[in-house]
Amino acid sequence: MPSEPVVPLSLAAYHALLRAGVYVSGDQVEFLEGFVVPKMTKGPAHERARRKLRRLLEQLISAEYFVDEQGAVTTGDSEPEPDVFVVRGSVDDFSDRHAGPAEVALVVEVADSSLRRDRTLKQRVYARANVPVYWIVNVADRSVEVLTSPSGPAGDPRYGAQATCAAGDEIPVVIDGRELGRIEVSAIFGDG
Numbered sequence: 001m002p003s004e005p006v007v008p009l010s011l012a013a014y015h016a017l018l019r020a021g022v023y024v025s026g027d028q029v030e031f032l033e034g035f036v037v038p039k040m041t042k043g044p045a046h047e048r049a050r051r052k053l054r055r056l057l058e059q060l061i062s063a064e065y066f067v068d069e070q071g072a073v074t075t076g077d078s079e080p081e082p083d084v085f086v087v088r089g090s091v092d093d094f095s096d097r098h099a100g101p102a103e104v105a106l107v108v109e110v111a112d113s114s115l116r117r118d119r120t121l122k123q124r125v126y127a128r129a130n131v132p133v134y135w136i137v138n139v140a141d142r143s144v145e146v147l148t149s150p151s152g153p154a155g156d157p158r159y160g161a162q163a164t165c166a167a168g169d170e171i172p173v174v175i176d177g178r179e180l181g182r183i184e185v186s187a188i189f190g191d192g
Helices: 011-019 044-060 115-119 121-128
Strands: 029-032 035-038 065-068 084-088 104-111 133-138 143-150 159-165 170-175 178-184
Touching: 029 121, 044 065, 044 084, 044 104, 044 133, 044 178, 104 115, 104 170, 115 121, 115 133, 121 133, 121 143, 121 159, 133 170, 143 170
Parallel strands: 104 133
Antiparallel strands: 029 035, 065 084, 084 104, 133 143, 143 159, 170 178
């Protein structure tokens, strides 16, 4: 990832840095594929789309799940902090740990300045971890890229299926193989 030689960290070493206070809650970093990576800036359009999407998802999600935002998901080699995600179980199940990929049913990254990273690095992280559904909310194009069929820990982890939904389209919200409803793309961007 970096152009200059650096020493990657293990997830355990990253957690040790957190415990030691080197990084604290609110620091604008996340741990991706062995590196502490600065988070991208979030403009008003990004924040509006994130807030609207969370509310739209909460209207569809049953009590077996909950919708979270900007928290960490612990995978084998990363600890991304997706903008919005749907987790199996209740909030109380995670009082002493972050959700793991087997507990995450849907992950969403809202992308304005982070589009390239979300399509490459974040896609690899989520596909490697077998997160079943990954959405990229593309703020600039006012569209949503829906990625499914993760490869798992392959040599080049990817999602096998991708569809792009734009204004006028509805995105099926599929959780654990069941469609719970649909969200209008325009509603995410405040047009609907």
